[in-house]
Amino acid sequence: MDPDPIYLxxxxxxxxxxxxxxxxxxxxxxxxxxxxxxxxxxRRAHAxxxxxxxxxxxxxxxxxxxxxxxxxxxxxxxxxxxGLAFAHPEKRHIVTSRIExxxxxxxxxxxxxxxxEVTYLDVDRAGRVEPEAVKEAIRDDTLxxxxxxxxNEIGTIEPIGEIGEICKERGVPFHTDAGQxxxxxxxxxxxxxxxxxxxxxxxxxxxxxxxxxxxxxRLSPLLSGGGHERGLRSGTENVPGIVGLAAAARLAFSERExxxxxxxxxxxxxxxxxxxxxxxxxxxxxxxxxxxxxxFSFAGIEGESLVMRLDERGIAASTGSACSxxxxxxxxxxxxxxxxxxxxxxxxxxSTGRQTTEEEVDRFLEVIPSVVEELRAISPxxxxx
Amino acid sequence: xMYTEKVIEHFRNPRNMGKLExxxxxxxxxxxxxxxxxxxxxxxxxxxxxxxxISDISWETFGCTAAIATSSMVSELAKGKTLPEAIAIxxxxxxxxxxxLPPVKxxxxxxxxxxxxxxxxxxxxxxxxxxxxxxxxxxxxxxxEMKKLExxxxxxxxxxxx
Ligand SMILES: Cc1ncc(COP(=O)(O)O)c(C=O)c1O
Ligand code: FES
Numbered sequence: 001m002d003p004d005p006i007y008l009x010x011x012x013x014x015x016x017x018x019x020x021x022x023x024x025x026x027x028x029x030x031x032x033x034x035x036x037x038x039x040x041x042x043r044r045a046h047a048x049x050x051x052x053x054x055x056x057x058x059x060x061x062x063x064x065x066x067x068x069x070x071x072x073x074x075x076x077x078x079x080x081x082x083g084l085a086f087a088h089p090e091k092r093h094i095v096t097s098r099i100e101x102x103x104x105x106x107x108x109x110x111x112x113x114x115x116x117e118v119t120y121l122d123v124d125r126a127g128r129v130e131p132e133a134v135k136e137a138i139r140d141d142t143l144x145x146x147x148x149x150x151x152n153e154i155g156t157i158e159p160i161g162e163i164g165e166i167c168k169e170r171g172v173p174f175h176t177d178a179g180q181x182x183x184x185x186x187x188x189x190x191x192x193x194x195x196x197x198x199x200x201x202x203x204x205x206x207x208x209x210x211x212x213x214x215x216x217x218r219l220s221p222l223l224s225g226g227g228h229e230r231g232l233r234s235g236t237e238n239v240p241g242i243v244g245l246a247a248a249a250r251l252a253f254s255e256r257e258x259x260x261x262x263x264x265x266x267x268x269x270x271x272x273x274x275x276x277x278x279x280x281x282x283x284x285x286x287x288x289x290x291x292x293x294x295x296f297s298f299a300g301i302e303g304e305s306l307v308m309r310l311d312e313r314g315i316a317a318s319t320g321s322a323c324s325x326x327x328x329x330x331x332x333x334x335x336x337x338x339x340x341x342x343x344x345x346x347x348x349x350x351s352t353g354r355q356t357t358e359e360e361v362d363r364f365l366e367v368i369p370s371v372v373e374e375l376r377a378i379s380p381x382x383x384x385x
Numbered sequence: 386x387m388y389t390e391k392v393i394e395h396f397r398n399p400r401n402m403g404k405l406e407x408x409x410x411x412x413x414x415x416x417x418x419x420x421x422x423x424x425x426x427x428x429x430x431x432x433x434x435x436x437x438x439i440s441d442i443s444w445e446t447f448g449c450t451a452a453i454a455t456s457s458m459v460s461e462l463a464k465g466k467t468l469p470e471a472i473a474i475x476x477x478x479x480x481x482x483x484x485x486l487p488p489v490k491x492x493x494x495x496x497x498x499x500x501x502x503x504x505x506x507x508x509x510x511x512x513x514x515x516x517x518x519x520x521x522x523x524x525x526x527x528x529x530e531m532k533k534l535e536x537x538x539x540x541x542x543x544x545x546x547x
Contacts, residue, residue, distance in 0.1 A: 323449035
């Protein structure tokens with residue numbers, strides 16, 4: 001293996017930023033108080049959490065009291081969907097899309113198994129949800145519309161602003177999973193009622209995130225207990241995690257104007273370089289995309305072996321191929337954007353981060369043609385050059 | 386997903402890969418579980434005692450790490466074997482020679498054993514020979530699966546022009 005592995009899987013998770021580690025350190029040692037305690041230890045922990053809450057609220061222009069800390073985006077999605085369902089038992093219909101993260105899809109399916117009706121909206125070939133389709137799907141008993149802000153596999157950005165306006169007109173709460181989009185693209189929080197964020201996609205720690213809950217939206221908690229987070233999420237707060245999440249968000253928003261254009265540049269460079277290889281397709285939209293995610297399919301080869309071959313050359317990436325998934329089915333996102341099954345088999349997701357360098361991108365572009373060629377040489381499907 | 390060292394080693398340095406020049410028969414199989422495809426080429430010759438042996442073997446595989454490693458392993462196991470010996474090679478043999486496979490990947494080793502059987506079936510059929518019932522039954526199942534896969538890959542096969 002190469003001495004310096006190259007990490008191009010930042011949509012799976014990201015390395016902690018130095019500033020984030022530094023911000024968390026005191027809360028692993030001296031500042032160990034429980035934020036619910038009356039004494040000074042407790043008060044200091046409480047203050048740290050409230051400071052974090054305020055700075056996170058500021059990043060999306062909402063009130064601190066509208067931020068609920070969770071264990072990550074999965075929990076935030078579940079709290080938004082099931083929490084709203086439990087609080088409004090008379091509403092039995094949900095609108096979502098076919099390309100949502102499993103945290104949303106499986107929460108919806110869980111409700112479906114309990115008698116709810118779910119409309120899974122189709123997307124176009126780039127992965128975009130049509131706002132008009134949302135409008136048509138909404139019914140009198142619609143509980144919620146949940147459409148992600150940016151897709152974690154192909155990067156496509158959804159028209160959240162437009163969808164939010166439609167929901168507002170119809171008086172239906174709108175949730176968006178911003179697990180990948182937060183800190184990368186503008187999120188019109190004014191058009192959204194519920195929004196999920198995860199710290200570890202943002203150079204923050206794993207196991208922490210938040211749900212923005214617009215004032216006036218009523219949720220039932222998923223966890224019963226001591227009544228933390230205004231009763232919405234019981235359990236002693238993960239103080240170092242919450243502090244780290246806020247530090248990561250501050251960092252992401254403060255350097256967004258330099259980092260995002262750089263990642264966009266990498267994305268263009270990757271597309272140009274990879275598309276020179278014969279038998280390649282770009283999955284997703286070339287323009288309307290998150291800056292850090294790009295997804296390709298290579299004809300004639302299988303994604304898991306591609307990822308393993310790249311790993312041997314020191315490059316970490318991921319795939320949506322059937323062979324790489326526990327149920328041996330290709331990625332639901334690739335299927336939804338109608339990538340032919342054979343091409344879904346050879347998918348590769350590259351995702352960059354703030355620490356990615358141009359040299360790393362170029363190194364990947366140097367390595368990929370030979371890896372593809374090697375695997376094609378042992379494939380029965382020959383691709384014309 | 387944990388692969389054994391042996392799997393990784395065969396994946397890294399696959400043996401007998403590519404298309405075989407002057408092969409006697411080819412077994413073409415596909416697996417509808419995930420959509421992998423393997424073509425196995427054999428060359429059959431008589432040895433000094435007049436027994437038919439697999440004197441050379443090679444393969445082409447479209448599949449995961451395990452599929453590539455099992456292709457490589459089955460080719461090693463079958464090389465130099467008589468036909469009855471080769472027919473007796475099971476997917477369990479292939480998997481255990483590799484130090485085991487993750488449960489979800491056992492079907493990849495089945496593909497390798499199937500491809501070998503299918504190549505032998507094609508060889509016997511091509512030479513107008515009697516075909517053992519095991520091979521015949523297996524052939525019928527494999528043929529049905531391959532049809533489904535060709536359906537699935539039709540667009541691709543056209544696109545790729547192969
Ligand atoms: C869009 C999206 N939503 C939700 C999640 C889940 O986040 P977490 O790992 O914080 O639960 C992820 C990451 O896996 C994601 O990319
Ligand atoms: S070839 Fe698909 S799982 Fe092995």
